[in-house]
Amino acid sequence: MQLFIEKDYLAMSKKAAQIFADEIRKKPNLVLGLATGSTPMGTYEELIRMHKEEGLDFSQVVSFNLDEYYGLTPDNPQSYNYFMFENLFNKINIKRENIHIPDGTVKDVENYCKEYDIQIEKFGGIDIQLLGIGVNGHIGFNEPADELVVGTHLTDLTEDTIKANSRFFESIDQVPTKAITMGLGSIMKAKKILLLANGKNKAPIIAKLIKGGVVTTQNPASFLLIHPDSTIIIDEEAASEL
Numbered sequence: 001m002q003l004f005i006e007k008d009y010l011a012m013s014k015k016a017a018q019i020f021a022d023e024i025r026k027k028p029n030l031v032l033g034l035a036t037g038s039t040p041m042g043t044y045e046e047l048i049r050m051h052k053e054e055g056l057d058f059s060q061v062v063s064f065n066l067d068e069y070y071g072l073t074p075d076n077p078q079s080y081n082y083f084m085f086e087n088l089f090n091k092i093n094i095k096r097e098n099i100h101i102p103d104g105t106v107k108d109v110e111n112y113c114k115e116y117d118i119q120i121e122k123f124g125g126i127d128i129q130l131l132g133i134g135v136n137g138h139i140g141f142n143e144p145a146d147e148l149v150v151g152t153h154l155t156d157l158t159e160d161t162i163k164a165n166s167r168f169f170e171s172i173d174q175v176p177t178k179a180i181t182m183g184l185g186s187i188m189k190a191k192k193i194l195l196l197a198n199g200k201n202k203a204p205i206i207a208k209l210i211k212g213g214v215v216t217t218q219n220p221a222s223f224l225l226i227h228p229d230s231t232i233i234i235d236e237e238a239a240s241e242l
Contacts, residue, residue, distance in 0.1 A: 001224065002231040003210065005239045009198045012235045013042025016130070016196055019231070021050050023128050023192070029060040031120075033129030033187070034088075035140075036065070036080040039196050040130055044088040051092045058094040062123050064116075066131070066140040067181035068102035070109075070154060078168055079104065102152070102180040109180065113152040117186055129190035133197050136160055137205050137219035141181035144218045150185030154178055184223055193230040195221065197238045206234055207241035 006012040020043070024030050034040070050056040065080060074081035081101045089099060100119060106112040120126060131139050136158070142148055143158045157165075157177055166172040187193070197206050208219060210232070215222045224230040 001227070004231070004233045005242075006233060006235055008235050008237075009042055012196060012198055012233050014046050015233050016040075016043040016194055017046035017050065019194060020047060020128065020130075021054075021056050024056060024058070024061060027127065028057060029062065031123050031125065031127045032061060032063045033126040033182075033190055034063050034065050034084065035130045035132050036067075036083045037132050039132040039198060041087060043130070043196065048088065048091045056092075058092045060098075061094055062098045063089075063094065063100060064120055064123075064126060064182075065101040066129075066187075067179050068104045069176040070104045070178040070180055071176050072104045074101075074103070074105075078174075104176075104180060106180075109154045113154065113180065116152045116180075116182075120186065120189075126190040128192040128194060129187060131187070131193060131195040131221075131224075133195055133202065133205060133209075133221050134161060134164065135201055135205055137209070137221045139184075139195070139221050139224075140187060141179040142184055142187075142220040144220060146217060148217045148220060149183040151183045152180065152186055153183055154180055184220060188223060188227060191229065193224060193227055195224060195230065195232045196234070197232070198235040200237045200240060202234070202238040203241040206232075206238050210242060 006015055068080045072079040136144055141155050162175045166175050169175050209221050215225055
């Protein structure tokens with residue numbers, strides 16, 4: 001595992017974007033695993049800048065998103081589909097047919113999730129997976145539990161996650177209680193993993209992850225410790241307890 005501690009959120013975002021850009025230039029048809037939320041927004045903004053000012057080409061890139069709220073339609077402003085198009089896809093030259101985001105409206109969830117993993121395999125697997133981390137160690141929506149699901153699946157969100165995500169909604173009652181998410185097995189199959197964290201509220205879980213040296217289902221992010229090519233990029237605030 002590699003660890004980079006950058007001065008602030010902007011520097012962290014630029015570092016992550018540079019890694020993505022370097023990989024895309026080496027392999028134009030790169031398969032990206034993408035995340036949503038406030039953490040990766042700076043990285044996406046820098047990738048957009050690189051596309052517009054430096055000609056970074058996404059025309060052959062394929063993307064698979066980590067997760068989506070279950071019950072929200074793609075055009076719902078709080079859906080992850082909407083987030084991705086507003087904050088990245090509409091501003092770069094990626095082809096619509098190369099974009100894959102879990103569908104939060106499907107009825108046959110079990111078969112849909114199996115097909116999602118099959119699609120990833122058809123493209124040769126994810127080359128580089130972007131992750132954030134929850135204050136409880138969740139990655140994607142893989143929450144701390146006695147058991148973790150390997151493949152893409154429908155999961156219940158914990159009260160802590162619902163509370164944390166309520167800042168994006170008018171009230172906590174509007175936050176979905178379920179989500180479709182890649183499982184730990186799906187994530188760990190990525191050839192390279194990039195985890196980002198910023199802010200003092202992430203410092204305790206980052207310290208637990210890096211200093212603990214233990215892999216446990218109660219801290220899903222800890223599985224990155226045994227991944228052959230994982231990189232953590234954090235700002236000084238998130239590193240304050242190391």
